[in-house]
Every structure is written in C-alpha cells, then in structure tokens.
Amino acid sequence: MSVAELLEGRHVCVCAGSGGVGKTTTAAAVAVGMAARGLKVAVLTIDPAKRLASSLGLEGLDNVERRIAPEVFAAHGLEMRGELWAMQLDAKRTWDDMIERRAPDAATRDAIFGNRIYQQLSTAVAGTTEYMAMERLYELHEEGRYDLLVLDTPPTRNALDFLDAPDRLSRFIDSRSLQFFLRPGIFGVKAFGRGTGLMLGMLKRVTGSDLLRDLSEFFGAFGDMAIGIRERAGRVNELMADPRTTFLLVTSPRRDAIDEAIFFRRRLRESGMPFGAAVVNRVHEGVHETANGDDVVDDLVALLGPKLGRRVAHNFSDYRRIGERDRENVARLAAELRGDPLLQVPLLDEDVHDLGGLAAVAAHLFAEEAVTA
Amino acid sequence: MPGLIDKRLVFVAGKGGVGRTTVAASVGLAAARRGKRTIVCEVARQERVSRAFKREGVGFEETELAPNLFAISIDPQRSLEQFLSDQVGSRRLAGLLFHNRVFEYLAAATPGLRELATIGKVWELAQLERRSRQTSPYDLVIVDLQATGHGLGALRTARTFGDVAHVGPVRRRADMIDSFIRDRERTGILAVALPEEMPVTETIEFAAALERHMGMAVDLTVMNSVLPERFSGADAEAIERVNGGHGAPPVAAALRTALTEQRRARAHRAQLRRLKGAVDGEVATLPYLFEPDLGLDEWERLSRELERRL
Numbered sequence: 205m206s207v208a209e210l211l212e213g214r215h216v217c218v219c220a221g222s223g224g225v226g227k228t229t230t231a232a233a234v235a236v237g238m239a240a241r242g243l244k245v246a247v248l249t250i251d252p253a254k255r256l257a258s259s260l261g262l263e264g265l266d267n268v269e270r271r272i273a274p275e276v277f278a279a280h281g282l283e284m285r286g287e288l289w290a291m292q293l294d295a296k297r298t299w300d301d302m303i304e305r306r307a308p309d310a311a312t313r314d315a316i317f318g319n320r321i322y323q324q325l326s327t328a329v330a331g332t333t334e335y336m337a338m339e340r341l342y343e344l345h346e347e348g349r350y351d352l353l354v355l356d357t358p359p360t361r362n363a364l365d366f367l368d369a370p371d372r373l374s375r376f377i378d379s380r381s382l383q384f385f386l387r388p389g390i391f392g393v394k395a396f397g398r399g400t401g402l403m404l405g406m407l408k409r410v411t412g413s414d415l416l417r418d419l420s421e422f423f424g425a426f427g428d429m430a431i432g433i434r435e436r437a438g439r440v441n442e443l444m445a446d447p448r449t450t451f452l453l454v455t456s457p458r459r460d461a462i463d464e465a466i467f468f469r470r471r472l473r474e475s476g477m478p479f480g481a482a483v484v485n486r487v488h489e490g491v492h493e494t495a496n497g498d499d500v501v502d503d504l505v506a507l508l509g510p511k512l513g514r515r516v517a518h519n520f521s522d523y524r525r526i527g528e529r530d531r532e533n534v535a536r537l538a539a540e541l542r543g544d545p546l547l548q549v550p551l552l553d554e555d556v557h558d559l560g561g562l563a564a565v566a567a568h569l570f571a572e573e574a575v576t577a
Numbered sequence: 578m579p580g581l582i583d584k585r586l587v588f589v590a591g592k593g594g595v596g597r598t599t600v601a602a603s604v605g606l607a608a609a610r611r612g613k614r615t616i617v618c619e620v621a622r623q624e625r626v627s628r629a630f631k632r633e634g635v636g637f638e639e640t641e642l643a644p645n646l647f648a649i650s651i652d653p654q655r656s657l658e659q660f661l662s663d664q665v666g667s668r669r670l671a672g673l674l675f676h677n678r679v680f681e682y683l684a685a686a687t688p689g690l691r692e693l694a695t696i697g698k699v700w701e702l703a704q705l706e707r708r709s710r711q712t713s714p715y716d717l718v719i720v721d722l723q724a725t726g727h728g729l730g731a732l733r734t735a736r737t738f739g740d741v742a743h744v745g746p747v748r749r750r751a752d753m754i755d756s757f758i759r760d761r762e763r764t765g766i767l768a769v770a771l772p773e774e775m776p777v778t779e780t781i782e783f784a785a786a787l788e789r790h791m792g793m794a795v796d797l798t799v800m801n802s803v804l805p806e807r808f809s810g811a812d813a814e815a816i817e818r819v820n821g822g823h824g825a826p827p828v829a830a831a832l833r834t835a836l837t838e839q840r841r842a843r844a845h846r847a848q849l850r851r852l853k854g855a856v857d858g859e860v861a862t863l864p865y866l867f868e869p870d871l872g873l874d875e876w877e878r879l880s881r882e883l884e885r886r887l
Contacts, residue, residue, distance in 0.1 A: 223593020223723070324688035324741050379682035406674050407683065410664045412745015419686055456594065459870050460625065495827030503828045507819045512812055519807055519838055520831035522867035529869035553840055557774040 207234055207569045208241055210480050210545060214450045216345060216443065217354045217480065220366055221454035222464045226485040226549075229556050230454045231356035232260075232290075233565040239288035240277070240566075243351040246289040248341060250333065250358045260559060262290055267297040267340070280559050289350070295336040299325065302339065306429045315425040321418050333358045334369035338440045345443060367444075367471060370437045377430045377437075380423040450480035455537070457487050457530035466540045481545035483569070484534055488527040489550040497521030581796050582608050582887040584765040586703040586718045586757070588732065590783065591769035593723065595776055596801040598625045599871055599879065600769045600863070601721040606880035607887055609645035613716035616647040618699055620731075621723055624650050629873045639702075639712070647715070649702070657684065657694035663708055664746050688741055692734045693751060700754045703763075729786055732758060732793075758793075765796040770852060772803050772845035781855045795858050797886065800849055802865040804842040813839045861886040 211217055211234070219231040228249055235247035246269045257263055260272050269291035277284040300317070307313035316322050325332060334357065341355050357366045408416060423430075443449060451472055455465035465482060472479055497517035505513035538546050549568045556565055581587060582604070589601040601617055605626075608615040616639060617626050627635040627650070630642040637655045641647050662671030674680050684690055701708055703718040722731055735755035742748040758764050766787065770780035784795045808816070813836060820832045853860050863879050 225594060320741055321686070321688060324737055375685045379686035381682055404679070406665055406670065407680065409746070410661060411683075411687075411747050412742055414743040415687065415741065415745065415747070416683075418741070419683070423686070458594075460623075461594070495830070497831065500825070500827045500831050503825060504831060507828070508815060512808075512815060515807060515812075516816065516831055516835040520834050523834045523838070525869060526867060553837060555774045555844070 205545065206572055207237060207481075207547070211238060211352065211450065214448055214480075215352060216341065216446070216449040217352065217452060218357065218444070218449065219355065219452045219454050219483075220357050220468065222461055225454050225456045225461050226556075227454045228356045229562065229565060230452065230483050230485065230549075230569075231354050233562045233569055234452070235288055235290075235352075235354040236277075236282070236559075236562050237566040237570045238352055238354075239286040240282060240284055242285040244287045244289070244349070245352045245354060246291065246344060246350045247354040247356065248291055248293055248337065248344070249356040250293050250337060257292075260290060262292075267291065267294040267301075269344070276559065280563055282559075282563055286351075291340075293333075293337050293340055295333040298336040298340050299332075302433065303429070306432055308428070312425050312427070316422070319418060319422045319425065321422040332369075332373070334366045335373045335437070335440075338369065338444065339436070342436075342440045342443055367475065367477075370441045370444075373437050374434055377434045380426060380430050445475070445477055447478055450478050452480050453482045455482065455484055457484050457533045459529075459533055462533040462537050465537055469537075469540055479544055481547055482537055482541060484537070484546065484548045485565075486551040487534065487548045488523060488530050489548070496524045579762065580887060581765045581767060582611065582613070582717065584717070585715075585763045586699070586720070587765045587767055588720045588722045589767045589769060590722050590732075592776065592779055595769045595771050596863075597723070597769050598623075598721050599876060600767065600799050600801060600883075601719050602626050602629065602876045603863075603880035603883050604767065604887065605646055605719050606643075606876055607884045608717045608719070609643060610880070610884075612645065614645050614647075614713070615717045615719065616649060616702055616715050618649050618651050618702065618718065618720045620651045620695060620721065624648075626721070629876065651695055651698050653691040653695045656698040657691055659708070660694050660697055660750070689734055689738050690747075692731065693738045693747070693754075696731055696734045696758075697750060697754055700757055703757070729783075729790055732787070732791060736791075759791060761794070761796075766793060768795045768798045768856075770798060770800050772800055772848040772852075774848065777848050777852050777855075780852065784856050795856065797858060798852065798856050798860045799883070800852060800860060800862045803849065803862045804838065804845050804865045806842050806846070808835055808839040808842070810839075859886065 217231075217234060219227050219234070221227050231247055231249065235245045239245040248269075260276060262270065262272065269289040272288045272290060274284050277288075303313060303316050307316065337355060337358060341353055344350065344353055404416075453465055453468055453472070455461045469479070469482070497520040500520065501514060501517035504516050507513065508516060534546070534548065547569060549565055552561070552564055554561060554564075556562065587604065589597050589604065591597045591600075598619070602625075605615050605617040619626060624633060624635060627633060627640065627642060627648045630648075632640065632642055632648075635642075635648050636650055637652045639647050639649050658671065658675050661674060662668045665671045665674065699718060699720050702715060705714045707714055735751045735758065738751040739748060739755065742751070768780050768783055770776050780798060784798075787793045787795060816832055816835050816839075820836065821829070849860070849862065861883060863882055866875050866878070868875055
C-alpha cells in the first residue's frame with residue numbers, strides 16, 4: 205500500500221507534527237505525488253523555505269493559490285497528469301478578508317481595521333495563525349475546485365496547539381461580553397454591584413484605561429459578526445473530523461519527536477479525528493541489521509589496509525547504533541498506532557530543498573511497499 | 578562588550594529540531610562551572626532540561642539541578658498571576674481579580690498579554706533586585722526560545738504590546754522589558770543552526786530580521802551536529818575502488834556507509850562556509866555525536882567544546 209491508496213476518496217489531508225520534522229516537505233511531496241497521478245491538488249503552506257518555493261517557481265506567493273507550471277516538472281523528469289496548485293497562507297490577510305466579507309457596512313469595516321487591538325490580533329494571539337490556516341482550508345473546500353487539499357500546519361511549539369486553535373478562537377470571541385462591562389461611563393458607576401466596580405477599578409489600574417477603551421470599541425464594532433465567525437469555527441472543526449479528511453502525522457525518528465507523535469496520536473483518537481498514517485522522515489537505513497563493525501573489520505582491513513579498514517569499521521558501528529535507535533523508536537510508535545499504517549522515508553544523501561528532493565521523497569511515499577506497519 | 582556568558586540574559590533561538598535545548602543546557606553547564614549562578618528557562622512545558630537531571634516536574638519553581646545550575650519551566654498563566662499580584666500589591670485582591678470572569682475575558686481578548694507575562698517573568702529572573710526578598714538574583718538567565726515565523730515573536734512581544742496599550746503600568750513594564758532586551762551590554766542572542774540548506778538559510782534570515790526589526794545582532798551562532806571529517810577525498814577514492822567488488826552484504830553496507838558519511842560531512846563543510854560567509858558575528862561548531870540519545874553526559878561534553886567561545 206502507498207500514500208496514493210491511503211488518500212483515495214479523501215478531500216483533505218492535514219500534515220501535522222512538531223517543528224523540524226519535515227512537515228512542509230512531506231506536504232509538498234504528497235501533493236506532487238497525487239497531482240502526478242492525475243488529481244487537481246492544492247497545497248497550502250505556512251512558511252515554505254525559500255529555495256523550495258523558488259524551485260517550484262513560486263516566489264512571492266500570497267494568500268491566493270497559483271498553479272505550478274507543468275514545465276517545472278518536465279525539467280525534473282516528472283510526468284504530471286494532473287494539476288498542482290500552491291499557496292502560502294497569510295493569517296492577517298485571511299482575517300482581513302473575513303472582516304471584509306462579513307462587515308455590515310464600510311464604516312464598521314474601517315473601524316475594525318483601524319483598531320489597535322485588531323491590528324495586533326493576527327500576530328500576537330496564540331493560535332490565530334493555526335486557526336486561519338484551517339479557515340482558508342475551509343474556504344477552498346467550500347469552493348470545491350480541487351480534488352484534494354493538502355495542509356501544511358504551522359510550526360508550533362507543540363503539535364497539539366493546532367488542534368486547540370478553533371477553541372482558542374471561540375474563547376476569544378466569547379470575550380466580547382467584555383464590551384458590556386467596558387461601556388464608556390461605566391467606571392465608577394456601581395451599576396453592577398460593588399464587586400464588579402472594584403474589579404474594573406483594579407483592571408484600570410493595571411492596564412490603563414486606553415486598553416480597555418480599545419477593547420470595548422473593538423468588540424462594539426465586531427458586534428454581530430462575532431456570532432457568524434463563531435459558527436464558522438464550529439464548521440471548521442467539523443471539517444477536521446469529517447471522514448473525507450485524513451491526518452498524516454509527521455515525525456522524525458528521534459526520541460523526543462516520537463514521544464510527541466505518540467501523544468498527538470492519542471489526542472487525535474480522543475477527539476475522534478480521522479487518522480491516515482504516521483510518516484517517519486530521515487530514518488537511518490541501509491545499515492546492516494545484524495552485523496556491526498567488529499564482524500567486518502578483518503574483511504575491511506584486507507580490502508583497504510589496516511588504517512582505513514579500521515576507520516570504515518568504526519564508522520559502520522556508529523551508524524549501526526543510530527540505525528538501531530531509529531528502529532526502536534519507530535517500533536515504539538508502531539505499537540501506539542495499533543495497526544494504523546506507518547511509512548518511513550530514509551535519510552537521503554542530499555538535503556531536500558528543491559523539486560528534485562521532493563521527487564525523491566515522493567518516490568518513497570508512493571512506492572508500492574511504502575507502508576511498513 | 579561583555580562576552581556572552583558575562584551578560585545577564587541570553588536567548589537561545591532556533592527552529593524546532595536544531596538542538597536548541599542541548600545548546601541552552603550546554604551554555605548553562607559551562608556558566609555554572611565558572612561559578613555563575615545560572616538558571617535555564619524553558620517555555621514550552623517540555624522540561625527537557627530537568628528531565629535530563631532526573632528531576633522531572635520542576636514546573637514554575639526555580640529548582641537547583643546541580644551546584645549553581647537552576648531550571649524553571651515558565652507557565653504563562655502563572656506568570657500573569659504573579660505580574661498582577663505585583664501590580665495590585667495584594668495577593669488576595671489579585672486572586673479575586675484573577676478568578677473574575679471579566680478578567681478572564683480580558684486576558685483572552687488582549688493580544689499578547691500572556692506572551693508579555695511570559696517574557697516578563699524571564700526579565701524578572703534577570704533583575705538584580707528580584708520581586709521578593711526570599712529570592713536571590715542570578716548572574717545569568719538562559720532562555721530556550723522557540724523561534725517561529727520570522728523568529729522574533731517572543732523577542733518582539735514587549736514592543737508589540739506597546740502598540741496595544743498606550744499608557745498604564747502594563748505599558749511601562751513592557752517598555753522596561755523591551756529596553757532591557759535591546760541592551761547589548763545585558764542581553765545576548767545565540768542562534769542555533771544545523772549544517773543543512775534550509776536551517777542555514779533560516780538562521781541567516783533570522784539574523785537579518787533581528788537587525789531590521791529590533792536593531793539587535795546575534796552575538797554567537799552555533800552550528801550544531803557537524804559531522805566529523807572521518808574520510809578524506811583520497812580515502813573515498815580508495816573505498817570506491819573496492820566498492821561492489823566483493824560478496825558479503827555487511828562488508829558492502831560498511832563501505833556504503835563510509836561513502837555516505839564522507840559525502841554528508843563534505844556537504845556539512847560547505848554549509849558551514851556558507852553560514853560563516855553570511856553572518857557577522859562569531860560562529861562556533863559542535864560535533865555530531867554518535868549517541869542514540871543526548872543526555873547529561875553528552876551535554877557536559879558539548880559544554881566543554883563551547884566553553885572557549887563563550
């Protein structure tokens with residue numbers, strides 16, 4: 205079985221995992237492979253490495269998807285039967301578009317755009333980028349122009365932050381009740397009992413009244429839009445759990461990355477999210493399963509002389525230990541998967557940072573026997 | 578300009594997977610060895626440092642792991658609570674405020690408030706005059722800082738907040754934090770890179786963004802996990818000559834592994850040259866260690882490698 209079979213009939217593929225494990229590469233390689241097989245695919249990335257973007261001819265990407273020219277693939281000897289589109293997510297733009305669409309009139313829209321709280325929202329509220337990635341994914345899904353959408357999730361500290369994003373946004377929107385308390389003139393008025401008056405007095409002392417006024421204004425202008433946005437967050441959550449969606453859990457074979465992947469798998473199971481497979485990148489392979497340097501040192505010395513022969517043997521033992529570690533960690537993850545598929549991509553000789561590298565990764569993911577567990 | 582280890586606050590920055598925690602812990606060990614009272618702060622609730630010392634669950638408490646070496650895991654919520662109670666001047670009143678629904682809304686709605694409290698706690702740890710008399714000052718505070726996006730998120734927090742709150746005590750505190758962070762006498766930046774195409778590019782971009790947006794510079798760049806040069810070009814040729822001409826699979830695997838090692842080590846040297854050519858400050862290297870997992874022993878080894886450069 206390969207990734208092609210795993211993704212059969214799926215409309216959305218979310219690549220999740222902790223930072224530095226090759227999520228962007230995996231997302232791009234999956235998209236390239238599926239498009240090569242004849243689908244119309246869009247890949248949504250957050251922060252594509254420059255050389256990767258430029259090798260796809262995608263410099264200066266913005267919040268709108270663009271088609272990658274078929275000649276680019278031909279130049280790398282790839283047969284492209286479908287279409288590959290790509291876009292770089294821009295959280296601020298996605299917010300702005302959402303406000304633009306939902307604001308009841310131009311005055312409200314301008315009031316929101318000019319508010320200092322709003323201006324900091326997309327950059328400073330944890331989880332906003334994650335949520336906006338899902339939001340944009342949802343829009344494209346609704347428009348229905350693609351056979352498959354592949355989402356590269358943001359480089360969060362913790363893979364779980366991604367799943368929490370819609371809740372965080374809802375909490376933020378719920379805080380609009382604040383506006384009720386912060387109406388101009390309420391300070392010092394004991395309309396809400398002594399407790400609240402005291403509270404607001406203290407708040408004002410801590411934050412300064414400017415901040416409170418800005419918040420009040422922001423939520424005032426936000427008004428009824430909040431309800432719509434909240435409903436939408438609920439639908440985004442539903443799309444994540446839809447049977448036509450699937451999660452690829454991306455990891456490296458290092459202990460901490462595997463620990464986090466195991467944690468994430470449990471969390472997906474608890475929240476009923478559809479799971480596709482785990483992808484373990486950069487696995488040390490090709491090292492012999494049973495022999496190590498001591499077993500081959502005599503042969504190597506005979507071939508290469510004593511000095512070089514011993515160094516080659518020593519090097520072999522070192523890599524064998526690392527290969528062993530990778531195998532143990534991957535086995536630990538496999539046990540947690542309880543029979544769900546697990547794919548391994550070996551550590552390649554060259555770094556993956558261009559289309560050639562992506563094609564090499566895709567070759568492993570789409571090999572007939574890619575799924576090993 | 579004081580050396581990195583003689584500053585009061587050092588941020589160790591880098592993207593996921595580059596070995597930030599390893600470098601932060603190694604710098605901490607080196608500083609503690611020189612007799613500096615040092616604390617390593619983790620902000621992502623992973624507690625890798627204390628775990629390596631078999632002291633899991635240090636949480637938000639400053640805990641001594643070894644002579645002169647402390648650790649803390651900074652929790653945004655607790656940091657915010659502490660900040661509030663300092664502002665209000667009463668723990669009881671602050672507790673009331675903190676558990677009030679309106680405040681909960683405010684904390685959720687104010688962009689960057691929690692992030693400010695987190696960086697504020699780091700700043701507080703670096704002050705000679707701590708918030709309470711029971712706590713002693715540190716000579717050096719090391720922060721294991723996950724860099725995202727342009728890599729500046731946490732460093733810019735105080736400034737961002739300045740744009741949110743015009744006046745008031747929170748704004749004043751934000752300004753104090755911001756000027757401390759941007760004072761090169763007191764605050765240093767250590768960037769961690771890996772000898773591969775994308776991490777090197779990201780490190781170069783991080784240094785440029787730091788300069789552009791904060792007027793700050795990277796004091797030391799550490800190229801982590803550099804493969805040793807085990808085989809020369811001549812060795813590789815000798816191995817190529819015998820490669821493929823014999824039967825035993827393990828021997829063939831050993832030869833292949835040596836050739837791969839040689840190619841990768843050479844690529845690492847090329848990336849190291851690229852990094853050195855593109856960044857202004859000093860570049861130190863740390864060797865790749867052929868160990869299944871890096872723990873305290875390996876950190877000790879690496880801290881001795883780094884020591885000369887600090």
